[in-house]
Amino acid sequence: MFQDSNSTPPTVGLFVTCLVDLFRPAVGFASIKLLEEAGCQIEVPDTQTCCGQPAFNAGHREEAVTIARQVIAAFEPFDYVVAPSGSCAATIRRHYPELLADDPKWSSRAEAVASKTYELTSFLTDVRSLAGVKVELPEKTIAIYHDSCSGLRELGVKTQPRSLLGTIENLELKEMEEPEVCCGFGGTFCTKYPAISEVIVSAKTKDIDATGADLLLAGDMGCLMNMAGRLRREGRRTEVRHVVEILSGMTEAPPIAGRQEDQS
Template structure:
């Protein structure tokens, strides 16, 4: 008998499900390539971050209770998003500070939560960069939550370089793109200035493509690049590593995608 494969529950995220299901399929491809048994619990919902960030703890807690139940029994929970993974790992348990039993279950879930590239490199030991290839050079944007809450920085870069991707760093890859979930709705003028600064940094690299690990950042950046008339392509890092770029249009460009959930 062969060694048991780790059982991974994929946390799809709302934006991926609604706007870019290919990111989830890419994540499944990479996780299976790394030797995991991947499942997508259909009972999963939003991670609760929008409600949490706007002070609606009641809704956030209801969502968290469902997530704890939906992902019970998995060895790991992996999300192709530093933002959602950060919510599940760092903030969700505190929604149950007044209930020791639920807090213990939430802590157990949080311990098993990982962002995708973090999981592939630091847990599964992936070093070959997957099967992805992409023409031209790329630059990489560090999403705030993945970087600051989960320490995701070198992992995607290591995988890209191992795949033979030419990576050109922008001057300030760690500066926020201005999306910030509900931040861009509350403070649109500030958000617009921030994303304009970000796109200027991207264009200055001369890279043909900008990558990131968070779809919220990518949608925001793609929209601004398009409005400014730039031709820089925008993609999720998982799509590149999984080798899905040949038949998949960049984010923000026309194209049909299959449904996941």
């Protein structure tokens, strides 16, 4: 049974993710801020690496198993494992037990870590019962939310980010016509089938632009970078950010695929 009481803060191991670490560290700091405000004690294990999803998706099972064992060992000490990514959280929660099911030394350890792993907005609402955030945007902003495939289909992340976003002052949340349709990133899919990926993301940017939204939000950096890059190449005006940046009120960094001058 995991430690979770008002008197003793639960310990949370933050799984930063590769893309956050390499391309958007601000998301990691925003995640820490949100988790601390939700009454958690945060640690970021310096032995963590990739979750192994690229290897797993590409069929390199042996490499994926090696990475899974390393992640499990790094995060076993904590009450919870939380990631600002539906795809990474789903890899640990859904696929680690599958990868290590036949390993008598690791199967139970994989199950234990999987059972306490959550995507960040799901953890805040479903585990910590966070009803809202105290954030006010400087001006009226229309935002839309893209449901990433892994977060939605493997973890059931749908209402959680929207319920939190609905409590932000000066933020109007609208919906795309097809918010649940893939953006075309798909991890290794976009590198193996770039032409198909481009068609998919182009349809997504048209859906985004049709809403007239000022801001596009999502919970996975892969999706965000893919959509932001396409929006910029098409000259569209919608800014792109990870949802935790808005929820934490930490928007000092330029939008994804944006420049510092885009802030002025």
